[in-house]
Amino acid sequence: MTTSKKILIISYYWPPAGGPGVQRWLKFVKYLPEFDIEPHVYVPDNPTYPLLDEKLVSEVSDKAIIIKQPIFEPYGLASVFSKNKTKKISSGIIPNQKKQSFVEKAMIWIRGNVFIPDARVFWVAPSVTFLKKYLKEHQIDTIITTGPPHSLHLIGLQLKKEMNITWLADFRDPWTTIGYHKQLKLSAWAANKHKSLEKEVMNTCDQLIVTSPTTKTEFEAITSKPIAVITNGYDVEKVVKKPLDEKFTLAHIGSFLSARNPRILWKALHELTTTHAAFKAQLELKLIGAVSAEVLQSIQEFGLESYVNHLGYLPHDEAIVAQRSSQVLLLIEIDSEETKCIIPGKLFEYMISERPIIAIGPVQADFAHIIKETNTGTFFTYGELEALKAQIELTFEQFQQNNLMVNPIGLQQYSRKALTEKLAKLLITKH
Incomplete structure (x- = not known):
């Protein structure tokens, strides 16, 4: 024995x-x-x-x-x-x-x-x-x-x-x-x-x-x-399945720190709400967790405050339910050399949520490679405004056609x- x-x-x-x-x-x-x-x-x-x-x-x-x-x-x-x-x-x-x-x-x-x-x-x-x-x-x-x-x-x-x-x-x-x-x-x-x-x-x-x-x-x-x-x-968790949100929800789960403020995203969303009536009518920014004053101020600066649904901090199990009912998941990392190495823990929960990820981070971010190899979403650097905007627009079209989904591969290793x-x-x- x-x-x-x-x-x-x-x-x-x-x-x-x-x-x-x-x-x-x-x-x-x-x-x-x-x-x-x-x-x-x-x-x-x-x-x-x-x-x-x-x-x-x-x-x-x-x-x-x-x-x-x-x-x-x-x-x-x-x-x-x-x-x-x-x-x-x-x-x-x-x-x-x-x-x-x-x-x-x-x-x-x-x-x-x-x-x-x-x-x-x-x-x-x-x-x-x-x-x-x-x-x-x-x-x-x-x-x-x-x-x-x-x-x-x-x-x-x-x-x-x-x-x-x-x-x-x-x-x-x-x-x-x-x-x-x-x-x-x-x-x-x-x-x-x-x-x-x-x-x-x-x-x-x-x-x-x-x-x-x-x-x-x-x-x-x-x-x-x-x-x-x-x-x-990620861990295999029993999660109460809720229907997907009726609105086009872009959800961020976790602390939204000042340095992580993605002005490129707010600019893209501002331009889309200004030029795209259907997008304007359907958009919702779902924020779960602590959000810094600077992030909220930037959202206001770009005229997006009316789209925000700030749920605050939720217990882990409730956050997972809210995450999996969202249309799109946002993963934002600080734009600096020092953050290339950061692979946010929530990435792995995102990857098994069966919802597409839109990620923004520094050039050569380690987590960009994981998103690509697992086919779980798209990654953009802070200099790719037009590409980011085009991806959000494409994702919105798939949402309108009731065809917004993701087909992950090779998740078991994580x-x-x-x-x-x-x-x-x-x-x-x-x-």
Whole structure:
């Protein structure tokens, strides 16, 4: 009789946290026992999550052993002064620099220069003390840290230095090249500190896991340690089937950040509503999730506010239902060199929704390749206004003819179970 291999996963985001950060390891943990791996999951007991989704608690595998320890987060103190601003900044929504209040400027400066690498850094020392004992008692010799927040990699770093363990560092997003990193008002000293910690983590762990090929290439310039690409993916979910929206709905699910503001899309829609009476009568912009003030202002500037149906944040299961009843799904990524590597987690849920995707992002974006190879939609750069407009018009014609559909190919490789199998092989090889 074989004994399951035990591993310890150190994560900040865990149910009842909402948003994309929680999904990756919630699903890995769900499937790891099928590959004879027993997951122990270490998470904070009293975290400050910007989004909550209580329904996700029921998705936690009953085969997982969950360990919780208290965390001190200065965001809790800051929220006494401005709860809404604190929530936004902690979730990565950084206001436009020209429109930042004094409080926002101070909070962003402190976030970048005092709490290095982030405001969860106070959890590192107590976690190391607790986990050294826990790992010995439960005879666990393999740990995985997942970030952001990248403070969790410092827990792995210290445990690796003090114990005979195998350590895999999972980067859901890059560290110093993530889009918002430059907006943190970093001093030269703070910028160097971030860089040196990043380099030490990457050169001390036994294995790196990243979510995109571009991040792998980027990290190969910093370390010679092995790097595996395991993207995010989709899970097979029982979803209440609703009829498709009667209007021509363009739906965006997830946080619509200021830097992700697609003026090219608003311009295309403005021109189509101005010249195309049927389009004007049928258009609806369905926004699910937090939307920045800058995005809403741009929508207004292009005269599109009357088409907006802003549903706010919805629990994951409700968001999926709303997504699958939409006519078209919008996937928008920031137009910068740093975001080529970002493959949004929602892409994979989009791909199995049987609705066409219209995506806008930087030149050579990794997710453009996935959309093309799976035949799930069309991708445009920020310089392709006329092509984008033509695609929206074509899609609208198919909608009018009741013939708007998509025929995906090769999706199975992105299923959560297939991706967990890839992870399990890595864990067994490293043992």
